[in-house]
Amino acid sequence: MGWQSSQSFAWDQLQPSQLTSGSQMRRAFRSVVSTPRSWTVRVRSDGKETSLGAIVESDGWILTKASQLEGEVTCELSTAERYQAEIIGVDGKLDLALIKIDAKNLPTVKWKSDADPQVGQWLVTPGLSMSPVSVGVLSVARRKIDPAPGVLGVQIDDAVGGALVKHVMRESGAEEAGLKPGDVILSVAGEEIDSARALSNFVRKFLPGDRVLVKVLREKEEVTAVVVLTDPQMLIYDRLREMQKKMGGALSRRKTGFTEVLQHDTVLRPEDCGGVIVDLQGNAIGLNIARAGRTKSFAIPANHVVPMIQKLKLKEYAPYNPLKDARQHTVSATTSS
Known part of the structure; x- marks a missing residue:
């Protein structure tokens, strides 16, 4: 379909029939993700889907969500090719990981970091298929998400x-x-x-x-x-956890403690975080980092993501290894007792 200016509000751009079917709605955005899907990879840990990822350099450098990774990591491209991946660097503050596959001449992300989308504008999450993983709108302008303490349980x-x-x-x-x-x-x-x-x-x-x-x-x-x-909340409130599962699926384990995020109402599985989210022109305005509520997902803005690529590539941040002193690799949360 032909999209109007990105300044238009979301619901004005769809036919009534497309608002009643999730699959039809996603299909309407195929042209938006026709290029971004080529930058997107499916990341697996020990054979299990853990996240999406974004190809940031053509010789196999990929960004993804760090806290989802463990064990043997592999990546699947939109071409169905699969590669083993090495974790090069991890930033606990943004929950980002840079991983590397042995590949050349890959398509790379087209970032847009000069301006944020407006509240109410469409945002689309590409996957590997022709239709996007999910579609939503920006619901809250960029803001800080305070940290919550972790618990053993x-x-x-x-x-x-x-x-x-x-x-x-x-x-x-x-x-x-x-x-x-x-x-x-x-x-x-x-x-x-x-x-x-x-x-x-x-x-x-x-x-x-x-x-x-x-x-x-x-x-x-x-x-x-x-x-x-x-997350302590999901342990204390059993009913809340069960209600969330029935109404909207699981939430991300790490969904707090971010300097700035763009909040959108896209319904994502935790395994669908880690890849880009794009505007209607197919530009990546950020990286999905967490599913935080039934209709609340967070993306790290592009202007925070892009500078991290070289820092992680140069190993300024060590790969996460819990067998070492984990205090070197995680964020201290300042909380009241």
């Missing part, structure tokens, strides 16, 4: 030499990592733990989505596990 008490795990919360990072009631947590990210209070105070320095190495004493044997920290 355990109820704890004091123990000799550490913190005793009394209960492991359902769907928490601790449960996924295999922590059990009766474990005594001895250290987190290299920091020795001598009490329940010390554990709580230390973990609060990290963000949801951060990975930390946890050492526990289990039946007289020391065991280590990498725990992905959880």
Whole structure:
């Protein structure tokens, strides 16, 4: 279809029949993503879809969402070609990762960083297929998203030499990592733990989505596990979590602590973050970084993303490795106790 000026409001540009069908609505935007889909890759970790990515340099440099990555990373192009990828650099503040594949002469992102779209304008998320992954409008102009503290997802008490795990919360990072009631947590990210209070105070320095190495004493044997920290709200409010799943799907683990974001109402899976979001001219105005609510997603503006490419390429930011001191790779959240 022929699009009007990008200054027009979104709903004025579609036929009534296109507003009642999600697939028809996405199909109407195929011309917008005909080029951007060629810059887009599907990122998998250990064979599982984890994020989208954006090709930023033609010899195989790709940006994606950092906190989604773990294990063996591969990328699939819009041409269906698949490559193994190496994580080169990670910036915890923006939750960005630069990865590298062995490929040449790839199409690259066309950024637009000189001006933001206006509230109410269409924004489109390309995937690998001809139709976009999702379509929405800019709902809130750029703003800061304050950090929330990460939590392990355990109820704890004091123990000799550490913190005793009394209960492991359902769907928490601790449960996924295999922590059990009766474990005594001895250290987190290299920091020795001598009490329940010390554990709580230390973990609060990290963000949801951060990975930390946890050492526990289990039946007289020391065991280590990498725990992905959880958003405390989604643990406390079981009904909220279940309602969100039924009404709009899962939210991103890391969705707070960003200096500036563009908020849009696009419905994205967490696995569809990490790639670009474009205006109606197909220009990338930012990188989708988090699904934060039923109709609330965040994108890092292009003027924050572009300067990071060379910094990550030159390894000014180390690749994330929870077996090292995680404090070097994550953002300290300043929160009240």
